[in-house]
Amino acid sequence: MMMAGAGGAARSSGAGASPAPAGKRIEVPIKKAGGGVEDKLHTWPFLVRNEFLMALFVIVVLTIWSLTINAPLEEPSNPTRTPNPSKAPWYFLGLQEMLVFFDPWYAGVVLPSFIIVGLMLIPYLDINPKGNGYYTFRERMFEILTFFLGFHVLWVSFIIIGTFFRGPGWNWFWPGQVWDPHMVEALTNVDLPYLFGFRDYTASALFGLSLIVGYFVVGYIVFYLWVRARPANDPWSAFPGGGRELLEKWGPVRFGITGFLLLAMMGVFIKMMLRHALNIKYILVTPWINI
Amino acid sequence: MANLDWKEVKRQITESQAWQSIFRHGYEDTPRNRILMVSGNVWLHLHPSKVQKHTVRLRFTWCMGGITFLLFLVTVVTGVYLMFYYRPTAEYAYADMKYLEFDMPFGMLMRNMHRWAAHGMVIAVWLHMFRVFMTGSYKPPREFNWVVGVILLVLTLLLSFTGYLLPWDQLSIWAVTVGSNMARATPLLGHGGPFHEVLGVNPIYDARAFIFGGAEIGPHTLLRFYILHCIFFPLIASIFMAVHFWRIRRDGMSGPL
């Protein structure tokens, strides 16, 4: 929109001085001073034209959409009447879904912080020099699969679940199924230490803590050994020297942070599985925090 | 009709006195002029005057960064229109929404466009991030621009979230309540979070009260979100966008080389 108007202004001020007839087009590639041919195009008209057409397309679609579908407006706000279910805006439903598996301090505060910080750290943790500026899967398998687990499997699918499959009481309803606000789901969740026969608070807290610490220790060791065992020219390791070269270039700090974020992310997945398969509520139970 | 000479028609128009009084001279399609078109224009010179072939392809960028920016501009324009009629107080907010819907010329259209563009922006920014990830464009020298991008992503979500409250209907206050309730659970800083005793926070003085402007969602929250939504976050987002664009201009678009 803006660009089109501005383009018109440039027409009268920017162009050359001689009044020449318009319309001659140059499609040949630009010649470099040295005589070689550059793989470059003029921004005007090639890029600006594409941007303009795309902007036009988006605005037309948006206008038609806005003419046909109205933004929702429900009854006036009433702080004394809580709707069931109360859903957060759709882009936060991934976090609300996490509340099924974790306490709010973890699902709503710690986990989002990990996500934001983790995203920001990606360029500093990923030292694979290949795959910069083009699409490739083979040269970046590890990075791409990790991103898929985080973004597609966890974030996007949780939003879809939260939007379409959750009804009153945050119970699972299939699309089209009648929302029965009185549906009761048997709450048979137990804490993991309890399942293992721990009845004493201190002992069960210690057991839970050692499980979590153990998970990270074992996870780090497995991750380390797996990386180290990558042979030379293995596509997973990204370096010709294989896993050993990668570890050497990576250094302990990068390795440590990557491992932590990875294990924390897998932890969400594991907790999910434990809940669905064994109705596990918490792994670690203490008077202050539960995980 | 069939043997109408369009070239002749065009010549007659462009050589008429009226035309020439407006447009002093034609546009000659020379390499020099193509560069001047971009470098001599305050909006266009955000671009370099020449770009690598692949950056023009939809296949490479999906155009998603540009679409994110475009949708941001749409929300700015439509948002200003809405601001003329909307009063951020508990007495008027909801009534003003109804007024916009039924009495204002184009009120409903502007509101719809504002809302759908905002949702579209959230989707576009995610797709943009996904594209940048898939092309590995965050790798050196563009690491920091990725960080700026993540900040923009968070700001986009915050912009959308603060706007969600403004209609002041059941949907908006409860969605925002659910979202903000998380702040109550902040370790140390929220009155429902672990270790809250350490700092002695309570419902009227904790992280959530800071967001709500009080112990509960109310008129103070509405004003707070309104100012964040209309002034603070747009301003901060614009500043980070300026940095984002400047960096892209300096580093050039990533590409296979």
Ligand code: HEM
């Ligand atoms: C308000 C949000 C944002 C706007 C308006 C925006 C805009 C843009 C635009 C117009 C481009 C040019 C290329 C293209 O269209 O793809 C671009 C490139 C880029 N963006 Fe964004 N962006 C935003 C958010 C983000 C986010 C969330 C990230 C990553 C987390 C990001 C990282 C990058 C990087 C690294 C480039 C350089 C890409 C390359 O050189 O190939 N941006 N951005």
